[in-house]
Amino acid sequence: MPVPRSTFRHALTHGQFAVTVELNPPKGTNISGMLETARALSGLVHGINVTDNTAAVMRASSVALARLLYEQGHDPVLQLTCRDRNRIGLQSDLLGAHILGIRNVLCLTGDSPGIGDHRDAKPVFDLDTVQLMRAVQSLNQGHDVSGHRLDGATTFFIGGAAAPGVEPLELVQQKMTAKINAGAQFFQTQAVFAAEGFQSFMQVIPTGCCYVLAGVLVLRSAAMAEYVRAHIPGIHVPEEMIQELHKAGDAHAPEVGIEMAVQTIRAIRPWCHGVHIMPGRLADRLPDIIRKAEVGP
Numbered sequence: 001m002p003v004p005r006s007t008f009r010h011a012l013t014h015g016q017f018a019v020t021v022e023l024n025p026p027k028g029t030n031i032s033g034m035l036e037t038a039r040a041l042s043g044l045v046h047g048i049n050v051t052d053n054t055a056a057v058m059r060a061s062s063v064a065l066a067r068l069l070y071e072q073g074h075d076p077v078l079q080l081t082c083r084d085r086n087r088i089g090l091q092s093d094l095l096g097a098h099i100l101g102i103r104n105v106l107c108l109t110g111d112s113p114g115i116g117d118h119r120d121a122k123p124v125f126d127l128d129t130v131q132l133m134r135a136v137q138s139l140n141q142g143h144d145v146s147g148h149r150l151d152g153a154t155t156f157f158i159g160g161a162a163a164p165g166v167e168p169l170e171l172v173q174q175k176m177t178a179k180i181n182a183g184a185q186f187f188q189t190q191a192v193f194a195a196e197g198f199q200s201f202m203q204v205i206p207t208g209c210c211y212v213l214a215g216v217l218v219l220r221s222a223a224m225a226e227y228v229r230a231h232i233p234g235i236h237v238p239e240e241m242i243q244e245l246h247k248a249g250d251a252h253a254p255e256v257g258i259e260m261a262v263q264t265i266r267a268i269r270p271w272c273h274g275v276h277i278m279p280g281r282l283a284d285r286l287p288d289i290i291r292k293a294e295v296g297p
């Protein structure tokens with residue numbers, strides 16, 4: 001089995017500014033586009049997050065795609081949501097991922113099926129995010145959540161989500177503390193657009209929170225920015241950004257959005273341990289963003 005050349009965990013624990021990006025598995029079996037994008041990122045990132053039916057839209061298995069990225073030499077970050085599986089299924093997928101070489105897991109609640117493409121699906125939520133982290137911690141310690149011994153433990157690097165834009169910040173601090181106590185070792189945040197607000201967030205995070213990666217969302221249009229501001233709690237897109245995207249027009253807005261992402265990375269870099277770039281439909285421009293922002297291995 002190939003070993004990733006520059007692992008995500010190693011970068012953080014050795015003081016490097018870590019860069020991860022987010023890719024969505026295909027809705028189907030055609031993986032050529034995703035793998036081509038991943039190949040272009042070789043040597044530019046410390047990890048690639050593979051989403052788990054994000055926005056409650058059914059897509060190919062995140063475990064399968066994470067393995068393919070591993071075979072390319074990347075260090076995948078497996079996203080795992082509580083929405084679709086009970087505790088048996090979650091633990092089974094975690095063991096399977098570990099067998100396939102996956103060593104990073106980001107534990108998430110998961111969006112409601114009501115916003116996705118299978119609105120009649122029954123949500124599971126047998127475990128919440130904190131309980132899922134405890135389950136991963138148990139697997140790392142050599143037993144399942146019922147206390148049964150494993151024939152071979154896992155060694156996952158455990159991550160959680162954080163929301164810098166939620167008020168009051170004391171509530172965010174409490175949620176992060178609960179996740180740290182459950183085993184969280186790193187956090188990836190919701191989208192950040194203003195360095196000042198993010199700085200305030202970083203000044204109140206709990207003691208013992210070692211690694212925080214700021215989320216950077218690449219806006220491709222004014223309509224997207226307005227939707228994010230209106231429909232995603234805890235994320236505030238500044239009005240001046242929306243107006244700049246409007247002024248650029250549909251043809252040039254993606255370039256403006258890319259430049260905004262670059263400037264955001266540069267502005268927040270002093271306050272965090274890395275960035276997590278969420279490109280959406282502009283995934284093919286990730287190498288440009290990373291090079292322009294002058295980050296990466």
